[in-house]
Amino acid sequence: MSELSPSFSDEDVQSNSLLSLGEGVNPSDINVLIVDDDHDIADLTSTFLTREKPRFEVRTENSVQDGLEYIDDIDAIVSDYDMPNQDGLDFLEIVREEYPELPFILFTGRGSENIASEAISKGVTDYLQKGSGSSKYSVLANRINNAVERHRAMKTLKHSERRFSQLVKNSSDVISIVNENAQFSYVSPSAEQVLGYDSEELLGESIFSFAHPDDRQHAMERFFEAIEDTSTEPVVQFRFKDPDRTWPVLESRGQNLLDNEFVNGFIINSRDITELKSREQKLKQHNEQLKDIKETLSQGLQDPISVASGALELYQSSGDQSHLEQIEGSLVRIETLVEQILELSKQGEETIEVEELSLQNAAADAWSTISTNGSKLNCMDSKQFKADPNRIQQLLKSLFSNAIEHNTECVTISVETTNSSIFIEDDGSGVTDEDQELIFDPGYTTKKGQTGFGLTIAQQVALSHGWEITANTGENGGLRFEITGITFEPKTFE
Amino acid sequence: MGNESPVYNTKVTTDNYQPAQMAKETCLGFREHDRGNRKKAITHFAFVDKLQFSHLDETEAQQAATAYVNALFAKDDVEIQHLRSGQLDRDGLRDADWSPVKTQFRIRASIVGMDPLYAEYSTEGWRKHKVGDDYWKPLLKAQQYELRAALQDCTYPRKPKDGQSGFGPESMRYVLAVELHDMHTDAYWEQARDVMIPYFERILQEQSNE
Numbered sequence: 273m274s275e276l277s278p279s280f281s282d283e284d285v286q287s288n289s290l291l292s293l294g295e296g297v298n299p300s301d302i303n304v305l306i307v308d309d310d311h312d313i314a315d316l317t318s319t320f321l322t323r324e325k326p327r328f329e330v331r332t333e334n335s336v337q338d339g340l341e342y343i344d345d346i347d348a349i350v351s352d353y354d355m356p357n358q359d360g361l362d363f364l365e366i367v368r369e370e371y372p373e374l375p376f377i378l379f380t381g382r383g384s385e386n387i388a389s390e391a392i393s394k395g396v397t398d399y400l401q402k403g404s405g406s407s408k409y410s411v412l413a414n415r416i417n418n419a420v421e422r423h424r425a426m427k428t429l430k431h432s433e434r435r436f437s438q439l440v441k442n443s444s445d446v447i448s449i450v451n452e453n454a455q456f457s458y459v460s461p462s463a464e465q466v467l468g469y470d471s472e473e474l475l476g477e478s479i480f481s482f483a484h485p486d487d488r489q490h491a492m493e494r495f496f497e498a499i500e501d502t503s504t505e506p507v508v509q510f511r512f513k514d515p516d517r518t519w520p521v522l523e524s525r526g527q528n529l530l531d532n533e534f535v536n537g538f539i540i541n542s543r544d545i546t547e548l549k550s551r552e553q554k555l556k557q558h559n560e561q562l563k564d565i566k567e568t569l570s571q572g573l574q575d576p577i578s579v580a581s582g583a584l585e586l587y588q589s590s591g592d593q594s595h596l597e598q599i600e601g602s603l604v605r606i607e608t609l610v611e612q613i614l615e616l617s618k619q620g621e622e623t624i625e626v627e628e629l630s631l632q633n634a635a636a637d638a639w640s641t642i643s644t645n646g647s648k649l650n651c652m653d654s655k656q657f658k659a660d661p662n663r664i665q666q667l668l669k670s671l672f673s674n675a676i677e678h679n680t681e682c683v684t685i686s687v688e689t690t691n692s693s694i695f696i697e698d699d700g701s702g703v704t705d706e707d708q709e710l711i712f713d714p715g716y717t718t719k720k721g722q723t724g725f726g727l728t729i730a731q732q733v734a735l736s737h738g739w740e741i742t743a744n745t746g747e748n749g750g751l752r753f754e755i756t757g758i759t760f761e762p763k764t765f766e
Numbered sequence: 767m768g769n770e771s772p773v774y775n776t777k778v779t780t781d782n783y784q785p786a787q788m789a790k791e792t793c794l795g796f797r798e799h800d801r802g803n804r805k806k807a808i809t810h811f812a813f814v815d816k817l818q819f820s821h822l823d824e825t826e827a828q829q830a831a832t833a834y835v836n837a838l839f840a841k842d843d844v845e846i847q848h849l850r851s852g853q854l855d856r857d858g859l860r861d862a863d864w865s866p867v868k869t870q871f872r873i874r875a876s877i878v879g880m881d882p883l884y885a886e887y888s889t890e891g892w893r894k895h896k897v898g899d900d901y902w903k904p905l906l907k908a909q910q911y912e913l914r915a916a917l918q919d920c921t922y923p924r925k926p927k928d929g930q931s932g933f934g935p936e937s938m939r940y941v942l943a944v945e946l947h948d949m950h951t952d953a954y955w956e957q958a959r960d961v962m963i964p965y966f967e968r969i970l971q972e973q974s975n976e
Contacts, residue, residue, distance in 0.1 A: 452882045453876050453881075478876055480876060480877070492833075492876065492877075493869065493873065496869040496870075496872040497865075499869075499872060500865035500868055500872075
């Protein structure tokens with residue numbers, strides 16, 4: 273074994289990767305391993321190479337076996353062909369098993385077409401014949417230099433690609449490239465998690481075939497406008513048809529890079545904003561509700577306050593005790609109003625806690641909390657359903673109270689169900705079509721002394737469960753409420 | 767013609783009733799566009815698109831027709847911007863921004879699954895139709911793409927012998943109907959309808975062979 277080149281120590285021999293070079297290693301250095309059974313030629317080659325390229329750090333070994341000990345730490349191998357025990361092609365074959373792309377130059381004095389051909393088939397980087405004169409070493413030095421530069425550039429590129437791939441794979445956004453007809457040509461792997469489709473499934477499909485029909489036109493217009501005008505970078509929100517048909521809302525940002533030679537497409541970056549939209553919607557509803565409360569609170573309190581203050585004045589001037597009753601009545605009304613407004617404001621704020629309920633039990637519980645004044649409840653149907661028990665009691669209480677308080681005679685209230693709805697119907701005098709339109713509006717009432725918030729609360733309870741409530745005229749002319757969108761549990765108790 | 771939709775003396779037999787109806791609806795679509803009735807125009811073109819693009823569902827066909835009518839009205843907007851004393855400023859129109867028209871054609875192409883060149887040629891054809899250049903060739907090319915989508919055959923017109931040039935007899939029929947429509951008389955409208963009947967016959971025949 274020959275000696276190490278003076279500047280080539282074990283400590284200096286670091287990874288052959290430019291990207292993993294340790295501290296103190298000059299990335300411009302090129303570590304070359306020369307394997308030649310002829311000591312003199314190995315040393316001569318080393319001397320010429322370092323003279324040609326000062327950046328070369330050269331190590332020489334005289335057998336394949338010895339050379340193999342160092343292949344982990346070098347940037348290029350220069351090997352003789354004809355060596356005892358294992359020749360240069362054997363060496364190449366072993367190296368290629370672990371380092372398929374490490375620059376390997378066969379530098380031989382006994383070249384032939386057959387050897388060259390076999391070397392190429394085994395993946396040699398370059399093949400050079402030894403010869404007399406120093407010019408061969410110049411050529412060899414250049415070939416080593418170029419091969420290492422290429423190899424390093426390729427490694428950098430691959431590393432960059434891997435890093436990009438990891439970024440894209442782990443992104444919560446879906447990055448896609450579509451052609452000018454909006455068909456996917458690339459979809460990042462995150463599509464599976466975000467959209468529910470494997471990337472491969474989407475290739476060739478038009479992105480708009482997944483858009484909700486009601487959102488498609490707008491999304492297409494923004495996209496194709498950007499195809500025409502490359503300066504436009506559209507941002508579009510649309511519902512996306514996922515395999516479960518839950519229609520998540522996507523926000524997609526597009527950039528026209530059809531003329532970009534590397535992309536050659538329209539990049540679309542999409543993220544799921546379903547939760548954000550839901551929060552926006554809730555906030556909007558809440559704000560509207562607060563606005564309604566503010567308006568009706570100021571109007572609703574005006575009457576009882578003015579009655580109370582008038583009665584107080586009269587009492588103070590006359591001492592007549594009957595005015596105190598008026599004051600008491602006004603205070604009760606104010607108290608009821610405040611309670612109902614607090615109840616209403618809770619609907620939009622607190623999280624509902626659902627549990628399985630029996631309709632018959634829920635109706636009986638609500639009935640027990642109100643003054644029925646001789647009216648009757650008829651609830652034979654006791655399907656099971658999931659709801660917040662406190663809120664459902666509030667809803668039923670509001671509907672029952674409304675029926676009792678708005679009819680002069682006693683009424684019978686029937687509670688019935690269909691496959692997905694509940695009917696609450698009384699046999700009273702009913703309300704006009706006009707009142708049916710306004711009946712859920714905050715503060716709206718047809719009876720003096722009522723707050724007009726009971727049915728608004730009932731509606732908010734229904735909405736907080738994802739149900740809808742409507743009012744219309746029943747078969748017997750009374751008022752009939754229908755709550756739709758309910759999922760009943762299969763079991764029915766009689 | 768009065769304000770009512772035109773009624774044609776249909777030369778319809780039990781064999782060609784549906785293609786004749788499609789040809790008639792196409793004419794009615796253009797007529798309603800001429801009258802500025804966007805919704806009615808969409809209804810007529812949607813009738814045709816539902817039948818000629820059997821690979822689309824009803825919503826998609828409706829949206830394809832809507833894009834076509836939107837393109838017609840976008841063209842009108844471009845023209846209005848280049849009216850000078852009641853006359854079209856043809857030079858200005860030639861250099862005008864036709865991208866809103868092309869955008870709608872792109873939408874139609876995307877929904878129907880046509881080559882995007884359909885949008886290029888359709889826009890070029892309509893522009894040339896207005897500015898006085900040869901509009902036939904681009905419209906023939908565009909119609910060839912539309913036919914290929916309707917027939918679901920990207921090799922249309924598949925001519926059997928050496929005479930390979932041209933865009934297919936059905937494409938020629940459609941563009942001839944456009945030329946006939948320019949005459950704006952009932953008689954020519956009838957001819958426009960009649961000339962298109964074999965166009966739709968070919969499409970429906972192909973669909974029934976599938």
